[in-house]
Amino acid sequence: MSRIGVAFDKARADGRALLVGCMPAGFPTVEGSIAAMTAMVEAGVDVIEVEIPYSDPVMDGPVIQKASDIALAGGVRTADTMRIIEAVAATGAPVVTMTYWNPVERYGVDVFARDLASAGGTGLITPDLIPDEADEWLAASDAHGLDRTFLISPSSTDARLAMTVRHCRGFVYATAVMGVTGARARTSDAAPTLVSRARAVTDLPVGVGLGVGTGAQAGTVAGYADGVIVGSALIRCLLDAPTEADGLAALRTLSAELAEGVRNPTR
Amino acid sequence: MSADALAPVAGPQPDSAGHFGRFGGRFVPEALVAALDELDGAWRTAMADESFRAEFGALLRDYAGTPSLLYEARRFSAKVGARVLLKREDLNHTGAHKVRNVLGQALLTKRMGKTRVIAETGAGQHGVATATAAALFDLECVVYMGEVDTERQALNVARMRMLGATVVPVTNGSRTLKDAMNEAMRDWVANVDETHYLIGTAAGPHPFPAMVRDFVRGIGDEARQQCLDLTGGLPDAVTACVGGGSNALGIFHAFVGDEAVRLYGFEAGGDGVATGRHAASITGGSAGVLHGTRTFVLQDADGQTLASHSISAGLDYPGVGPEHAWLHDTGRANYLPVTDDEAMAAFELLCRTEGIIPAIESAHALAGTVALAPKLAAELGREPTIVVNLSGRGDKDVHTAGDYFGILDKER
Numbered sequence: 249m250s251r252i253g254v255a256f257d258k259a260r261a262d263g264r265a266l267l268v269g270c271m272p273a274g275f276p277t278v279e280g281s282i283a284a285m286t287a288m289v290e291a292g293v294d295v296i297e298v299e300i301p302y303s304d305p306v307m308d309g310p311v312i313q314k315a316s317d318i319a320l321a322g323g324v325r326t327a328d329t330m331r332i333i334e335a336v337a338a339t340g341a342p343v344v345t346m347t348y349w350n351p352v353e354r355y356g357v358d359v360f361a362r363d364l365a366s367a368g369g370t371g372l373i374t375p376d377l378i379p380d381e382a383d384e385w386l387a388a389s390d391a392h393g394l395d396r397t398f399l400i401s402p403s404s405t406d407a408r409l410a411m412t413v414r415h416c417r418g419f420v421y422a423t424a425v426m427g428v429t430g431a432r433a434r435t436s437d438a439a440p441t442l443v444s445r446a447r448a449v450t451d452l453p454v455g456v457g458l459g460v461g462t463g464a465q466a467g468t469v470a471g472y473a474d475g476v477i478v479g480s481a482l483i484r485c486l487l488d489a490p491t492e493a494d495g496l497a498a499l500r501t502l503s504a505e506l507a508e509g510v511r512n513p514t515r
Numbered sequence: 516m517s518a519d520a521l522a523p524v525a526g527p528q529p530d531s532a533g534h535f536g537r538f539g540g541r542f543v544p545e546a547l548v549a550a551l552d553e554l555d556g557a558w559r560t561a562m563a564d565e566s567f568r569a570e571f572g573a574l575l576r577d578y579a580g581t582p583s584l585l586y587e588a589r590r591f592s593a594k595v596g597a598r599v600l601l602k603r604e605d606l607n608h609t610g611a612h613k614v615r616n617v618l619g620q621a622l623l624t625k626r627m628g629k630t631r632v633i634a635e636t637g638a639g640q641h642g643v644a645t646a647t648a649a650a651l652f653d654l655e656c657v658v659y660m661g662e663v664d665t666e667r668q669a670l671n672v673a674r675m676r677m678l679g680a681t682v683v684p685v686t687n688g689s690r691t692l693k694d695a696m697n698e699a700m701r702d703w704v705a706n707v708d709e710t711h712y713l714i715g716t717a718a719g720p721h722p723f724p725a726m727v728r729d730f731v732r733g734i735g736d737e738a739r740q741q742c743l744d745l746t747g748g749l750p751d752a753v754t755a756c757v758g759g760g761s762n763a764l765g766i767f768h769a770f771v772g773d774e775a776v777r778l779y780g781f782e783a784g785g786d787g788v789a790t791g792r793h794a795a796s797i798t799g800g801s802a803g804v805l806h807g808t809r810t811f812v813l814q815d816a817d818g819q820t821l822a823s824h825s826i827s828a829g830l831d832y833p834g835v836g837p838e839h840a841w842l843h844d845t846g847r848a849n850y851l852p853v854t855d856d857e858a859m860a861a862f863e864l865l866c867r868t869e870g871i872i873p874a875i876e877s878a879h880a881l882a883g884t885v886a887l888a889p890k891l892a893a894e895l896g897r898e899p900t901i902v903v904n905l906s907g908r909g910d911k912d913v914h915t916a917g918d919y920f921g922i923l924d925k926e927r
Contacts, residue, residue, distance in 0.1 A: 303819040304693065304805065306700040307544045313687060326817050349542055350804040354818030376542045376807070380532065401546035403707065408548060426546055427705035 250395045251342045251370045252418040255294060256453035256474055265470035265510040268455055269293035269503060270346065270479035272301045273332045274324025275315040276486060282335045284486060284499055289341045291500040292507025296336050297373065297477065300329050300347040307348075307375040311480040314487060326355050330367045337368030344397070344418070346373040352385070361388035371395025371418045379415040386415065397421045400446060402438040413450040419475060420446055424458045440472045466509030476510050528841065533721020535841035541720040543807045550707045555722040557627050562729070567626070571619055578651070579607050579614045581733060585741035585902070590868035597888035598900040600750065602738045602766060604907060605873065611907030612734055612762045613644040617713060619730030621648035624711040631655040631710040635699040637664055637692035637758070638829030638876070639671025640907055641715030646680035656680040659698045661691035664828045671911050689822045692832045696806050716759025717836035720807030724836050728764045735769030738902055746900055751891060752777040755904040756879040757850065758794065758830035760839045762906035767848060777849065777891075780839060781883030783825035784852030794823035795852040796835040797843050810837040826855040826915065827875040829907075857882040859919050862909070874907035875915060881905075
């Protein structure tokens with residue numbers, strides 16, 4: 249079983265959901281992103297999702313796009329991402345990578361998988377790569393022992409949902425709302441239904457992302473999902489802070505609040 | 516001339532998953548797959564439905580004003596050294612070939628029971644066409660446009676608003692067409708139940724490239740027959756400008772099977788491909804994934820999309836439709852860059868010889884034709900016949916052109 253699978257199992261045994269925190273690599277700087285992700289782990293985030301910044305992130309809302317733009321303007325390269333993954337993996341927290349497909353194809357699919365595995369990454373979440381187009385990635389992830397997480401959506405048909413989770417390894421990413429990333433005032437009504445539809449066809453843990461920004465929302469999602477995935481709200485801590493130290497402090501506070509939330513599921 | 520613009524398409528491309536050779540396909544969030552499948556199904560059903568084809572044909576004839584003329588540009592021809600026939604898509608309602616595509620997609624939107632259309636636009640021509648069709652079909656319309664483009668195409672922004680559309684200036688990224696497309700995709704993911712994304716070119720995820728091609732293929736069907744009627748034979752070459760590439764595919768499609776007819780797509784070479792400031796995705800780009808499809812893309816070593824540049828807002832896009840990538844791969848069509856200066860010289864030449872102000876997009880096709888004519892004449896040993904797709908009229912570009920030629924009244 250993959251490291252992510254072990255972590256999910258342990259959380260499940262403890263009667264709680266796993267907290268996944270997302271941060272773009274190289275935001276605000278390469279060193280700054282390592283410090284931020286380390287702080288998140290120290291404050292109770294279980295799994296770090298390192299997003300490779302991309303120029304055209306169509307699945308992401310304004311917060312992640314802004315952070316990605318800052319990272320790219322700072323000159324971050326895919327090779328830097330590997331170094332960041334290595335540093336964050338050294339904290340002991342499982343690290344999963346999220347990326348749009350073109351940077352992987354450009355890096356070389358097999359070389360990317362090899363480098364990701366040797367950096368200590370557990371696998372890849374691919375927001376714009378569906379299993380239908382993923383032959384090369386299926387082969388490379390098999391060859392290098394990486395998890396692969398495809399997204400399922402409230403609009404997925406039963407047949408597509410079954411096909412998609414069949415190609416997943418590690419965990420399944422359920423997009424809670426129709427829309428892009430970004431914290432919302434209330435979490436989705438569609439998500440619990442989607443999670444139960446996934447559970448009907450797989451034993452893999454199901455993580456829910458898109459729209460979660462507070463401890464209370466994390467608790468709500470933890471009531472029906474195995475994992476709670478938070479990105480924009482955490483990133484905003486850094487974007488909105490007057491200084492880097494203030495940003496890290498805010499990041500720690502929110503991480504701890506979310507970690508508390510997943511330990512107190514609302515059922 | 517065939518009255519049926521949607522007769523079955525010859526050839527195996529794309530395959531059922533939308534692949535043109537190694538290009539095309541779907542690289543999209545899962546949330547959009549259901550909508551793309553619905554669209555694919557609706558499109559295929561509509562294509563097989565006589566009543567849909569009749570309705571589309573009637574709209575093209577009675578509303579859009581097609582078949583557009585094939586006009587022999589004698590004075591331009593004399594300057595160029597070729598018999599140049601202009602396919603006058605600039606005479607269509609809304610001033611460009613785009614109206615064919617939007618009428619087809621708007622009809623499909625109605626069939627799917629959706630009430631809202633969104634679109635992206637660069638020069639504004641597709642936005643105007645979409646706003647027009649939305650008004651005609653009583654659909655809510657939102658058009659995303661890069662902030663830079665709203666400034667250089669202010670007249671078209673006003674047109675869209677007059678037609679009842681909401682124009683949203685996009686301030687992300689390079690604030691041009693590529694970013695408008697990202698923003699439209701985001702809107703679509705969030706509102707896919709009631710919204711159709713009316714993509715303006717033969718790019719994006721399957722079925723858009725094939726569907727848009729089939730809605731605009733009347734350009735070539737008409738031009739082929741008109742050329743036969745006028746000259747008694749097929750042309751030696753067909754030329755068109757290529758940004759996303761819908762007008763070029765539209766005119767190429769009918770000639771793909773005519774092996775003696777050479778196909779030329781002219782890309783926006785900007786300041787010159789060697790300078791890096793251009794929008795020539797095939798000439799100066801590499802294979803990659805952008806906006807839901809695998810195609811040629813302007814990108815750096817990490818796969819980040821590079822900013823494109825062209826004097827023509829309508830060609831200023833760092834990707835190209837996947838069928839063009841495939842036609843390039845197979846060698847069936849030739850793709851060459853034309854610089855801003857070459858395009859503007861041809862722009863001026865057409866104005867002065869024929870009294871026709873072309874869109875700056877179309878001026879790229881004219882400039883490419885100017886360069887091609889002597890080579891083709893030398894090779895064939897006679898004056899060649901070249902059909903040029905004059906894809907749009909230049910009203911929207913008068914400000915840009917006036918600025919370029921230094922003839923604007925600065926006191927205005």
